Amino acid sequence: MTRADILEAWGQHLTHARRRSPHTVRAYLATAARLLDGTAAHDWSALARLDTAALRAHLGDRRADGLANTSAARELSALKGFLTFARAQAGLGEWVKPRMRGPRIKKGLPRPVTPDEAINLAQTVDGDAAEGWIGARDRAVLLLLYGAGLRIAEALALSAAALSAGDTLRVTGKGGKQRVVPLLPIVRAGMADYAAQCPWPLPPDQPLFRGAKGGPLSPGMVQKAVARARVALGLPPTATPHALRHSFATHLLGAGADLRSLQELLGHASLGSTQIYTKVDAALLLDVYRNAHPRENMTAREDPT
Numbered sequence: 001m002t003r004a005d006i007l008e009a010w011g012q013h014l015t016h017a018r019r020r021s022p023h024t025v026r027a028y029l030a031t032a033a034r035l036l037d038g039t040a041a042h043d044w045s046a047l048a049r050l051d052t053a054a055l056r057a058h059l060g061d062r063r064a065d066g067l068a069n070t071s072a073a074r075e076l077s078a079l080k081g082f083l084t085f086a087r088a089q090a091g092l093g094e095w096v097k098p099r100m101r102g103p104r105i106k107k108g109l110p111r112p113v114t115p116d117e118a119i120n121l122a123q124t125v126d127g128d129a130a131e132g133w134i135g136a137r138d139r140a141v142l143l144l145l146y147g148a149g150l151r152i153a154e155a156l157a158l159s160a161a162a163l164s165a166g167d168t169l170r171v172t173g174k175g176g177k178q179r180v181v182p183l184l185p186i187v188r189a190g191m192a193d194y195a196a197q198c199p200w201p202l203p204p205d206q207p208l209f210r211g212a213k214g215g216p217l218s219p220g221m222v223q224k225a226v227a228r229a230r231v232a233l234g235l236p237p238t239a240t241p242h243a244l245r246h247s248f249a250t251h252l253l254g255a256g257a258d259l260r261s262l263q264e265l266l267g268h269a270s271l272g273s274t275q276i277y278t279k280v281d282a283a284l285l286l287d288v289y290r291n292a293h294p295r296e297n298m299t300a301r302e303d304p305t
Helices: 003-017 022-038 044-048 052-064 069-089 115-128 132-148 152-156 160-164 185-197 219-233 241-254 259-266 271-292
Strands: 168-172 178-182
Touching: 003 022, 003 069, 022 052, 022 069, 044 069, 052 069, 115 132, 115 219, 115 241, 132 152, 132 185, 132 219, 132 241, 152 219, 160 185, 178 259, 219 241, 241 259
Parallel strands: none
Antiparallel strands: 168 178
16 A cells, blocks of 8 residues: 555545545645654554554654644644544554643634625725626625625535525535525625626536636635735735624624524534634623723712812
């Protein structure tokens, strides 16, 4: 068995059995390749025999190369999954994962934009585009992120059949899990406007959003358009396409949406992932309090008695 055989089997498992996204598959394959290159384990049996000490030594070398805490935690998780798979391939049954804790990661709160900033971003990418149909395309994508809470990968994975979706849209999210999200009139209108201007045929079974040459639109093109727009609008670097999804969640929660409904709309597998928005909403409330409270004008008064 060759190194390529091992990586191919691991990639097939991730893609078909685990239904991981292409981005995750690439990252996990790269992690497995580094382990193969850094150890003497070049078949399933040898991989299955790697113990905690070998794994700790490998990760230590990676940290010495400057691997950050977040990346180290992600790499440890990927390695545990890979070695579990290797154990099964070697016919050795269930593998007891080493009791290794990844580095502590301070979870930052998502930074949403305001409703006005979200709409201004969509309008600015539209107005600044080199061609009218490209501007309409980017605006439609951003409206889906903010108006329906889609991930950018989910929006770009839509087929042209979404144009006839009506008031709701069926979205395929992480792990192939499907959910139904409502479509606001402004979002439907943005999609229809793009479709009317798009110079490429849009058959229902083909990608809805197209690049300049007619192929599927890449996330990088949308990210670049948003980067230019936020500079023009004077917005911080945190105003990214994904921030629009955060804004969708934060604004709905602030308007009274319950967590369970928000979980369904976002396509979160667990409620814990959704609960972070309660902290965001509380943080925004505190900012409003600090900015609006007239404490600066309050002075201690002497007791007249």
